[in-house]
Amino acid sequence: MKILVCISHVPDTTSKINFTEGDTKFDTNGVQFVINPNDEFGLTRAMWFKEKQGASVDVVNVGGPETEPTLRKALAIGADTAIRVNTEAKDGFQVAKELAKVVQDGGYDLVIAGRESIDYNGGMVPGMLAGLTGANFVNTCISLEVDGTNATATREIDGGKETVTTSLPLVIGGQKGLVEESDLRIPNMRGIMMARKKPLSVVEPAGAATETTAVAFEKPAPKGAVKLVDTVDELIDLLHNEAKAI
Amino acid sequence: MSVLVYTESENGAFKKASLEVASYAKGVADMMGTSVTAIAVNGGDTAPLGTYGVDKVLNLKDSKLDAFNAAAYAKGIAAAAKAEGATVVVLSQSANAKYLAPLLAVELEAGYASNVVALPESAAPFKVKRTAFTNKAFNITEISTDVKIVGLGKNAYGLKENSAAAATEDFSADLGTFGVEVASVDKATDKVSIADAEIVVSAGRGMKGPENWGMIEEMADILGAATACSKPVSDLGWRPHGEHVGQTGKPVASNLYIAIGISGAIQHLAGINSSKVKVVINTDPEAPFFKAADYGIVGDAFEIVPQLNEKLKAFKASNS
Ligand SMILES: Cc1cc2nc3c(=O)[nH]c(=O)nc-3n(C[C@H](O)[C@H](O)[C@H](O)COP(=O)(O)OP(=O)(O)OC[C@H]3O[C@@H](n4cnc5c(N)ncnc54)[C@H](O)[C@@H]3O)c2cc1C
Ligand SMILES: Nc1ncnc2c1ncn2[C@@H]1O[C@H](COP(=O)(O)O)[C@@H](O)[C@H]1O
Numbered sequence: 349m350k351i352l353v354c355i356s357h358v359p360d361t362t363s364k365i366n367f368t369e370g371d372t373k374f375d376t377n378g379v380q381f382v383i384n385p386n387d388e389f390g391l392t393r394a395m396w397f398k399e400k401q402g403a404s405v406d407v408v409n410v411g412g413p414e415t416e417p418t419l420r421k422a423l424a425i426g427a428d429t430a431i432r433v434n435t436e437a438k439d440g441f442q443v444a445k446e447l448a449k450v451v452q453d454g455g456y457d458l459v460i461a462g463r464e465s466i467d468y469n470g471g472m473v474p475g476m477l478a479g480l481t482g483a484n485f486v487n488t489c490i491s492l493e494v495d496g497t498n499a500t501a502t503r504e505i506d507g508g509k510e511t512v513t514t515s516l517p518l519v520i521g522g523q524k525g526l527v528e529e530s531d532l533r534i535p536n537m538r539g540i541m542m543a544r545k546k547p548l549s550v551v552e553p554a555g556a557a558t559e560t561t562a563v564a565f566e567k568p569a570p571k572g573a574v575k576l577v578d579t580v581d582e583l584i585d586l587l588h589n590e591a592k593a594i
Numbered sequence: 595m596s597v598l599v600y601t602e603s604e605n606g607a608f609k610k611a612s613l614e615v616a617s618y619a620k621g622v623a624d625m626m627g628t629s630v631t632a633i634a635v636n637g638g639d640t641a642p643l644g645t646y647g648v649d650k651v652l653n654l655k656d657s658k659l660d661a662f663n664a665a666a667y668a669k670g671i672a673a674a675a676k677a678e679g680a681t682v683v684v685l686s687q688s689a690n691a692k693y694l695a696p697l698l699a700v701e702l703e704a705g706y707a708s709n710v711v712a713l714p715e716s717a718a719p720f721k722v723k724r725t726a727f728t729n730k731a732f733n734i735t736e737i738s739t740d741v742k743i744v745g746l747g748k749n750a751y752g753l754k755e756n757s758a759a760a761a762t763e764d765f766s767a768d769l770g771t772f773g774v775e776v777a778s779v780d781k782a783t784d785k786v787s788i789a790d791a792e793i794v795v796s797a798g799r800g801m802k803g804p805e806n807w808g809m810i811e812e813m814a815d816i817l818g819a820a821t822a823c824s825k826p827v828s829d830l831g832w833r834p835h836g837e838h839v840g841q842t843g844k845p846v847a848s849n850l851y852i853a854i855g856i857s858g859a860i861q862h863l864a865g866i867n868s869s870k871v872k873v874v875i876n877t878d879p880e881a882p883f884f885k886a887a888d889y890g891i892v893g894d895a896f897e898i899v900p901q902l903n904e905k906l907k908a909f910k911a912s913n914s
Contacts, residue, residue: 365731470694470708475664479668499798507789524835530829538778559738560735560830572888574885574887574890576892583889594817
């Protein structure tokens with residue numbers, strides 16, 4: 349089985365979010381970038397398929413040279429090779445189109461992406477990629493087993509979960525549950541050394557068009573001070589009469 | 595030309611989120627001088643849709659669609675959009691709507707903006723405001739395709755009555771082949787889901803251990819609320835993963851969010867910021883949650899929560 353894990357390169361969850369150029373660009377100054385958490389769960393599940401079922405695991409990112417350390421980290425965790433599609437990621441559709449080409453050229457059976465990126469929270473690349481390549485698609489995937497070309501997956505639904513059966517080629521939008529938090533791997537020294545020698549190929553983009561443009565950013569209005577109360581009676585009164593929330 | 599809205603139903607009745615997206619679709623239609631068509635899948639009584647501004651309902655009836663199937667639903671909605679010549683398609687951000695939206699976008703060659711929080715700033719060019727960076731910011735997105743898809747965040751617009759006729763027609767469409775089949779559904783029918791809940795009662799590591807969750811569940815029962823928890827609580831196995839809320843868990847956009855024994859780490863707050871009213875109960879007055887909350891009590895959950903439960907019971911008894 350040939351697996352491709354899509355890696356989005358995002359600001360660390362503790363990053364302060366600021367904008368520049370008249371609030372039209374994300375300010376990357378001082379921001380630490382990481383593998384998107386949803387993709388880290390997917391990558392770890394892919395390592396399981398590699399170790400237990402002999403799958404090959406490639407990782408891909410659509411982005412500029414600045415994303416290479418993130419791809420190297422994925423190699424250090426254990427992916428075999430990395431691909432960087434050399435173009436700025438501008439919108440979900442453009443990224444999905446570029447990824448579709450990588451999937452078709454590489455003949456991948458299983459594509460593991462994340463439910464959403466924690467930066468733009470588009471929640472669209474995996475579904476669009478499935479739609480564009482004609483693969484089956486399971487979103488908010490919290491468990492995945494593959495047997496030959498058949499797959500069984502569990503996905504989170506509102507208020508519970510659902511088990512589905514499907515077949516390869518398959519794209520999933522993954523999240524925590526694919527593996528547990530405690531299964532996530534921190535690259536060790538050997539992994540980091542080996543990652544330096546693993547291939548990271550840079551491919552030129554197909555030049556896909558965009559459908560949407562992020563034209564400006566805004567920060568939420570500053571919050572008023574909290575009202576501290578001493579008794580539960582006061583709290584209930586405020587929630588009922590002032591906030592009208594109960 | 596029209597605005598098409600996908601209205602989900604559950605157990606034969608339209609969900610509240612469907613009435614909200616219908617209200618929003620009416621707002622968009624008014625901006626564009628056009629009408630609202632709803633597409634329902636095996637929908638029941640369509641009268642409530644009329645109350646919220648829907649002029650016409652296409653009811654896609656097919657027993658094959660009793661179990662949700664994202665690709666087939668997307669095909670059905672795309673066929674409705676084409677039949678109506680819709681230029682804008684509105685969906686909620688339920689798990690199922692988020693699942694099918696990108697497939698629909700490919701079917702319709704439409705640009706899609708998710709997590710939208712308000713009516714378009716302008717209809718031409720079509721610009722909408724959406725949340726980004728997990729609620730740490732907003733971004734204005736311009737959609738440049740002929741057909742636009744808008745995913746409206748929960749509780750972002752609210753319900754707006756706007757009586758219309760809601761004439762219902764049966765609708766059928768080619769649904770393609772089903773590459774994904776539902777084998778089983780595991781859903782607690784007696785519990786409110788975080789996605790649908792108006793009130794969420796959430797607790798963190800301050801509760802010390804899973805054996806102390808009785809009072810949290812009791813509060814949720816009294817308020818008709820869903821229960822949720824911080825990430826370490828689900829990582830420790832004190833509560834199921836489905837309850838983990840925050841940047842890497844479920845987003846919460848309830849009307850009221852009550853946080854008990856939760857410190858208010860940036861990753862937690864990011865996921866719950868869209869909730870309207872936030873209450874914190876914490877022993878530590880320096881806990882960051884106090885900076886994000888509307889109301890707070892500095893105190894021990896083990897004293898306050900049982901008192902609050904008693905008083906809430908009495909309040910509910912005299913206010914219902
Ligand atoms: C990549 C990444 C992603 C993350 N994603 C998330 C996420 O999605 N969601 C999330 O929640 N976290 C997330 N976290 C974890 C986050 O950083 C915090 O560690 C976590 O939210 C803390 O949980 P807590 O508030 O329950 O526990 P603690 O930080 O331990 O806080 C417990 C609180 O309880 C209070 N307390 C103690 N005893 C009592 C009592 N008797 N009565 C009342 N209060 C009491 C304490 O004063 C304290 O404020 C993430 C972290 C990382 C690195
Ligand atoms: N630039 C990118 N390169 C590679 N994969 C991406 C990129 N952007 C998004 N993805 C994948 O798509 C998932 C969902 O992203 P999004 O639709 O942007 O929320 C991510 O978790 C990644 O797996």
